[in-house]
Amino acid sequence: xxxxxxxxxxxxxxxxxxxxxxxxxxxxxxxxxxxxxxxxxxxxxxxxxxxxxxxxxxxxxxxxxxxxxxxxxxxxxxxxxxxxxxxxxxxxxxxxxxxxxxxxxxxxxxxxxxxxxxxxxxxxxxxxxxxxxxxxxxxxxxxxxxxxxxxxxxxxxxxxxxxxxxxxxxxxxxxxxxxxxxxxxxxxxxxxxxxxxxxxxxxxxxxxxxxxxxxxxxxxxxxxxxxxxxxxxxxxxxxxxxxxxxxxxxxxxxxxxxxxxxxxxxxxxxxxxxxxxxxxxxxxxxxxxxxxxxxxxxxxxxxxxxxxxxxxxxxxxxxxxxxxxxxxxxxxxxxxxxxxxxxxxxxxxxxxxxxxxxxxxxxxxxxxxxxxxxxxxxxxxxxxxxxxxxxxxxxxxxxxxxxxxxxxxx
Amino acid sequence: xxxxxxxxxxxxxxxxxxxxxxxxxxxxxxxxxxxxxxxxxxxxxxxxxxxxxxxxxxxxxxxxxxxxxxxxxxxxxxxxxxxxxxxxxxxxxxxxxxxxxxxxxxxxxxxxxxxxxxxxxxxxxxxxxxxxxxxxxxxxxxxxxxxxxxxxxxxxxxxxxxxxxxxxxxxxxxxxxxxxxxxxxxxxxxxxxxxxxxxxxxxxxxxxxxxxxxxxxxxxxxxxxxxxxxxxxxxxxxxxxxxxxxxxxxxxxxxxxxxxxxxxxxxxxxxxxxxxxxxxxxxxxxxxxxxxxxxxxxxxxxxxxxxxxxxxxxxxxxxxxxxxxxxxxxxxxxxxxxxxxxxxxxxxxxxxxxxxxxxxxxxxxxxxxxxxxxxxxxxxxxxxxxxxxxxxxxxxxxxxxxxxxxxxxx
Numbered sequence: 089x090x091x092x093x094x095x096x097x098x099x100x101x102x103x104x105x106x107x108x109x110x111x112x113x114x115x116x117x118x119x120x121x122x123x124x125x126x127x128x129x130x131x132x133x134x135x136x137x138x139x140x141x142x143x144x145x146x147x148x149x150x151x152x153x154x155x156x157x158x159x160x161x162x163x164x165x166x167x168x169x170x171x172x173x174x175x176x177x178x179x180x181x182x183x184x185x186x187x188x189x190x191x192x193x194x195x196x197x198x199x200x201x202x203x204x205x206x207x208x209x210x211x212x213x214x215x216x217x218x219x220x221x222x223x224x225x226x227x228x229x230x231x232x233x234x235x236x237x238x239x240x241x242x243x244x245x246x247x248x249x250x251x252x253x254x255x256x257x258x259x260x261x262x263x264x265x266x267x268x269x270x271x272x273x274x275x276x277x278x279x280x281x282x283x284x285x286x287x288x289x290x291x292x293x294x295x296x297x298x299x300x301x302x303x304x305x306x307x308x309x310x311x312x313x314x315x316x317x318x319x320x321x322x323x324x325x326x327x328x329x330x331x332x333x334x335x336x337x338x339x340x341x342x343x344x345x346x347x348x349x350x351x352x353x354x355x356x357x358x359x360x361x362x363x364x365x366x367x368x369x370x371x372x373x374x375x376x377x378x379x380x381x382x383x384x385x386x387x388x389x390x391x392x393x394x395x396x397x398x399x400x401x402x403x404x405x406x407x408x409x410x411x412x413x414x415x416x417x418x419x420x421x422x423x424x425x426x427x428x429x430x431x432x433x434x435x436x437x438x439x440x441x442x443x444x445x446x447x448x449x450x451x452x453x454x455x456x457x458x459x460x461x462x463x464x465x466x467x468x469x470x471x472x473x474x475x476x477x478x479x480x481x482x483x484x485x486x487x488x489x490x491x492x493x494x495x496x497x498x
Numbered sequence: 499x500x501x502x503x504x505x506x507x508x509x510x511x512x513x514x515x516x517x518x519x520x521x522x523x524x525x526x527x528x529x530x531x532x533x534x535x536x537x538x539x540x541x542x543x544x545x546x547x548x549x550x551x552x553x554x555x556x557x558x559x560x561x562x563x564x565x566x567x568x569x570x571x572x573x574x575x576x577x578x579x580x581x582x583x584x585x586x587x588x589x590x591x592x593x594x595x596x597x598x599x600x601x602x603x604x605x606x607x608x609x610x611x612x613x614x615x616x617x618x619x620x621x622x623x624x625x626x627x628x629x630x631x632x633x634x635x636x637x638x639x640x641x642x643x644x645x646x647x648x649x650x651x652x653x654x655x656x657x658x659x660x661x662x663x664x665x666x667x668x669x670x671x672x673x674x675x676x677x678x679x680x681x682x683x684x685x686x687x688x689x690x691x692x693x694x695x696x697x698x699x700x701x702x703x704x705x706x707x708x709x710x711x712x713x714x715x716x717x718x719x720x721x722x723x724x725x726x727x728x729x730x731x732x733x734x735x736x737x738x739x740x741x742x743x744x745x746x747x748x749x750x751x752x753x754x755x756x757x758x759x760x761x762x763x764x765x766x767x768x769x770x771x772x773x774x775x776x777x778x779x780x781x782x783x784x785x786x787x788x789x790x791x792x793x794x795x796x797x798x799x800x801x802x803x804x805x806x807x808x809x810x811x812x813x814x815x816x817x818x819x820x821x822x823x824x825x826x827x828x829x830x831x832x833x834x835x836x837x838x839x840x841x842x843x844x845x846x847x848x849x850x851x852x853x854x855x856x857x858x859x860x861x862x863x864x865x866x867x868x869x870x871x872x873x874x875x876x877x878x879x880x881x882x883x884x885x886x887x888x889x890x891x892x893x894x895x896x897x898x899x900x901x902x903x904x905x906x907x908x
Contacts, residue, residue: 159895162888163597165881179899181892182663184594187573203881208663253592253618257666446856453863471575471613478572482591485569489589 095214095369096341100130101264101328102362103224103303105310108140112310113355118143120350121357122150125173129154130364132211133173134222134264137358139166139202147173161222163203170207170222170265180210184250187475188239190226192468199226199236206247206265208254216336216369219258223247223265225275231318238401240268241394242479244275248282249482259336260369261285263329266303266360270323278394281387282486285329288340288365297345300324303361307348310359328365335372342366388490395483402476409469416462422455505624505779506751510540511674511738512772513634513713515720516579518550522720523765528553530760531767532560535583539564540774542621543583544632544674547768549576549612557583571632573613580617580632580675590620594660597885598649600636602878609636609646616657616675618664626746626779629668633657633675635685641728648811650678651804652889654685658692659892669746670779671695673739676713676770681734688804691797692896695739698750698775707755710734713771717758720769738775745782752776798900805893812886819879826872832865 105111106118125133125147133155138144144160151158155173161183162168168183184206190199206223225243226236234240244267255261263285269275271287279285289301298305302322306313316322332338344364349356426448515521516528535543535557543565548554554570561568565583571593572578578593594616600609616633635653636646644650654677665671673695679685681697689695699711708715712732716723726732742748754774759766836858 162884165877165884167884178895180659180663181895182659183597183888185597187593187595249590249592253590253664254666256664446859449856450859467575474572474575474577478593485588485591 095216097132097213097367097369098128098130099132099134099262099264099328099365099367100125100128100362101134101222101326101364102358103136103266103326103360104138104143105358105360106138106140106143114143117355117357118146120353120355122147124350124357125151126154128364129175130173131155131175131213132220132262134220135171135173136222136224136266137169138171139169141167144171147171159207159209161205161207163205165201165203166198168203168205168207169224170205172207172209172220172222174209174211174220176211176213178209178211180208182208182254184208184246186225186243186246187478188242188472190236190239193465197227197229197236204243206250208250210258216259216371217257218260218262219251219255221247221251221261221263221265223263223267225266225268228268235404238397238404238476241275241278241397241401242475244269244279245282245394245479245483248279251283251285255283258333260332260338261330262367264327264363266326268325270325274390274393274397276327277390280329281390283329283331285331286338286340288328288330288343288363288367289324292340292343292365294342295344297343298322298347298361301343301345301363303345303363304359305348305361308356308359308361309349310356326360326363328363330367332369337370337372339368339370340365341368384490388487391483391487391490395480395487398476398480398483402473402480405469405472405476409466409473412462412465412469416459416466419455419459419462423452423459426452426455505626507542507623507777507779508538508540509542509544509672509674509738509775509777510535510538510772511544511632511736511774512768513546513676513736513770514553515547515768515770516549516553517547524553527765527767528556530763530765532557534760534767535561536564538774539585540583541585541623542630542672544630545581545583546632546634546676547579548581549579551577554581557581569617569619571615571617573615575611575613576608578613578615578617579634580615582617582619582630582632584619584621584630586621586623588619588621590618592618592664594618594656596635596653596656597888598652598882600646600649603875607637607639607646614653616660618660620668626669626781627667628670628672629661629665631657631661631671631673631675633673633677635676635678638678645814648807648814648886651685651688651807651811652885654679654689655692655804655889655893658689661693661695665693668743670742670748671740672777674737674773676736678735684800684803684807686737687800690739691800693741695741696748696750698738698740698753698773698777699734702750702753702775704752705754707753708732708757708771711753711755711773713755713773714769715758715771718766718769718771719759720766736770736773738773740777742779747780747782749778749780750775751778794900798897801893801897801900805890805897808886808890808893812883812890815879815882815886819876819883822872822875822879826869826876829865829869829872833862833869836862836865 106114148158151173155175157174157178159172159178159181161170163183163185186204189204192200204224204226206221209220211218226240228234299321301324303324303326304311305322306316330338345361346357516524558568561583565585567584567588569582569588569591571580573593573595596614599614602610614634614636616631619630621628636650638644709731711734713734713736714721715732716726740748755771756767
C-alpha cells in the first residue's frame with residue numbers, strides 16, 4: 089500500500105506581551121512580529137497577550153496575504169488575548185473560559201481581569217481535520233511561594249478535559265501557548281498524560297535556538313532578571329504540543345526558538361521567545377493500535393499529585409472564606425452597635441450628645457465599606473471553594489475510572 | 499443482516515425549584531421527587547435547580563438503589579443547580595459555564611449568581627456511547643419586554659456549539675433541561691437547527707400529560723398565574739431532545755408529563771412539570787446517510803434572526819457601558835472639585851470655613867460610592883459588549899460557512 093505524500097505544516101507560537109500602556113515598545117514590536125510572520129509565511133500562527141483589538145487588526149491587515157483567515161477570542165474584561173492566524177479556512181471556533189483564574193483583588197497580578205481561556209479553531213487541510221488549541225494559563229509570580237498553583241492545576245485539568253472532549257473527531261490535535269509551567273511541573277505532566285500530547289521540543293529531530301528550548305531567557309532585555317536568577321539558562325514555559333489519531337502520524341522535523349533580539353535590531357519581539365515548529369503529518373498505510381498517553385499507573389500517580397495541590401488550595405480557600413465571613417460579621421456587629429447607640433440618643437435614654445457626629449458617621453461609613461468588601465470576598469472565595477471541590481471530585485472520579493477500566497482511555 | 503435488539507431507556511427531567519429559604523415546601527417536595535424516582539426506576543434522571551448540596555445528598559442517598567451513579571455540577575456562587583443520576587456508570591463529565599447570564603445588580607432576578615451552565619456526562623450502555631447534557635438557561639421575566647433575550651440567545655448558541663464540539667464521538671446525544679424558551683422561539687430553533695436534535699414531544703408516538711406538553715401550567719399551585727395569563731393552557735419550556743449518529747436510530751415511544759399535584763397529595767413536585775420519555779435506541783443494519791438537522795437556507799435564516807437579537811443586545815449593552823462610564827466621570831469630577839475646595843481652604847485662599855464639615859464629607863463619600871459603583875458597572879458592561887460582539891462574529895462566520903460549504907455540516 090502506497091503512503092500518501094506527507095503534509096508539512098509550519099507553526100508559530102508566541103506570547104506577544106502586548107499590553108496597552110504597560111508593555112514597552114509595543115507597537116514597534118507588533119510591527120516586527122508582523123514583518124517576521126509575513127517574511128517566513130507560516131501556515132498557523134498562535135498568539136497570546138494580544139490584548140488590544142487594534143493590534144489584532146493591524147496584524148490581520150498585514151497578514152492578509154499569507155494568512156488570510158484569523159480569529160480573535162473575546163472574554164473577560166480585557167479579553168482573552170488569544171488569536172489565531174491561518175493560511176487555511178477556519179471552519180469553526182469555540183472558547184472555554186477557565187473556572188478559576190486568580191483573585192480580582194490582586195490588581196498588581198492582573199490575571200483575573202483577563203478571562204484566561206483556551207480557544208479552539210477547527211481547520212481542514214488536505215482532507216485532514218485539525219483541532220488547534222491556543223491558551224495562556226495563570227502566571228507564576230513566585231516559584232517558592234506559588235499561591236496560584238492550585239488555580240493553575242485546575243486550569244491544566246480543564247484544558248486537558250476540554251481537549252479530550254472536543255477533539256474526538258479530529259485527525260490531528262495541536263496545542264500552542266504559554267502554559268506558565270516548566271516541563272516537569274505537575275500541570276504539564278497531567279495535561280500530557282491525560283491527553284496523550286507530545287512535546288515538540290523533546291520530539292524534534294532538529295533543534296535550533298535557546299539552550300534547553302527556553303522561552304524566557306536572561307538574555308532578553310524585557311525579562312525580569314531577578315525572577316530568572318535560579319535558572320541561569322532561563323525557563324521553558326511556552327510549548328507546541330501535538331498528537332494524531334491512529335491513522336495518522338505527526339513528527340516534528342524541526343523546532344526553533346528566537347534568541348533574544350530581532351536580527352538586525354536592538355529589541356526582541358517580546359519578553360518571551362517565539363516557538364516555531366515544522367510538523368510532518370502522514371497518513372498511515374494501515375491504522376496502528378491506539379496510542380496511550382502515559383502508562384496507567386503513572387497517570388494515576390500524576391492525578392493523585394494534582395489532587396493534592398487542589399486539596400491544598402481548597403484548605404486555603406476555605407480559610408479565606410472563613411476569615412472574610414468573620415470580618416463581615418464583625419463589621420455588621422459594629423454597625424448594629426452604632427445603630428443601638430443612635431436609637432438610644434433618639435429615644436432619650438442617653439442624655440446630651442455622647443459622641444462627635446463626624447467621627448461617628450465616618451466610623452459608620454468605614455464599617456459599611458468593610459462589610460461590603462468582606463461580603464464580596466466571602467462570595468468570591470465561596471465560588472473558589474466550590475470549583476476546587478468540584479475539580480477534586482472529578483479527579484477522584486478519573487482515578488477510579490482508570491483503576492477500574494484501565495483500557496478505556498484514548 | 500439481523501438487527502440488534504432495541505435498547506429502551508427511561509429518562510426523567512425536572513426543574514425542581516429547590517431554592518433554600520425561598521421555595522415553598524422544598525424538603526417535602528424533594529422527598530416526593532425521590533419517592534417517585536425510586537418507584538418508577540428511571541435509567542437517567544436530569545434535574546435542575548437543586549441549589550442545595552444537602553438536597554442532592556438526600557436524593558443520592560435515596561436513589562442509591564435504583565440510580566447508584568450521579569454527578570453534581572458546581573459553578574457560580576450558588577452552584578449550577580444541575581445534577582444527573584444514572585443507572586449506569588458515569589465515565590466522564592464536563593461543565594461549560596455560559597459567558598453571559600444576566601446582570602449581578604438584578605438581585606431580584608438571581609440568575610447571575612447561579613452560574614448558569616451546561617453539564618455533560620458520558621455514559622456507556624450496551625456498548626453505545628451516550629453524551630447526556632443537562633442545562634438551565636436564563637429565565638424570561640417578561641415576554642413583552644424581555645431584557646434577557648440577547649443573553650438567552652447567546653446561551654442557546656453556546657449550548658449548540660458545545661454539543662456539536664463535544665458529541666463527535668457519541669452514538670446518541672440526549673439533552674434535558676429548562677430552556678426557558680417556547681418551542682417556536684429563535685433560541686430553540688437555533689439549537690435544534692445547529693445540532694440536529696429532535697424534540698421528544700413532537701416525535702413521541704404516544705403522549706400523556708398536560709395539553710400541548712406544557713410544563714408550566716396554571717393548574718400548578720406554585721406557578722405565578724399573572725405570568726401565564728396570555729397562555730391559558732400554560733407554556734412548554736422544559737424539553738427532552740435527542741439525536742443519534744447515522745448507525746443508530748432513536749425513537750421516542752412514549753412521552754409523559756406530570757399534571758400539577760402529586761397523585762394522592764395536595765402539592766405538586768415543583769412549579770414546573772416533569773418530562774418523562776421512553777426512548778428506543780436501535781443499531782441500524784447498515785449506516786444510512788448523515789441526517790441533516792435543518793435545511794441549510796432555513797438554518798441561515800435562523801442564524802440571521804439570532805444575530806439580529808444579539809445586535810439589539812449589543813446596542814443596549816454599549817448604551818449602558820456609555821452611561822455608567824459617564825456617571826463614573828461625573829462622580830470623579832465632583833470628587834476633584836471637592837479636593838480643590840479643601841486645598842483652597844488649607845492653602846488659605848478661602849477665608850473661614852465655607853462649608854459644613856459633615857455634609858461635605860457625606861457628599862464626598864456619596865461621590866466615592868457612586869464612582870466605585872459606576873466603575874464596576876462600566877467594567878461589567880464592557881465584558882457584556884465583548885461577549886456579544888464575539889458571538890455576533892461567530893454567527894456571521896457560521897453563516898458564511900453554511901453559504902460557502904453547505905455540505906460540511908453534520
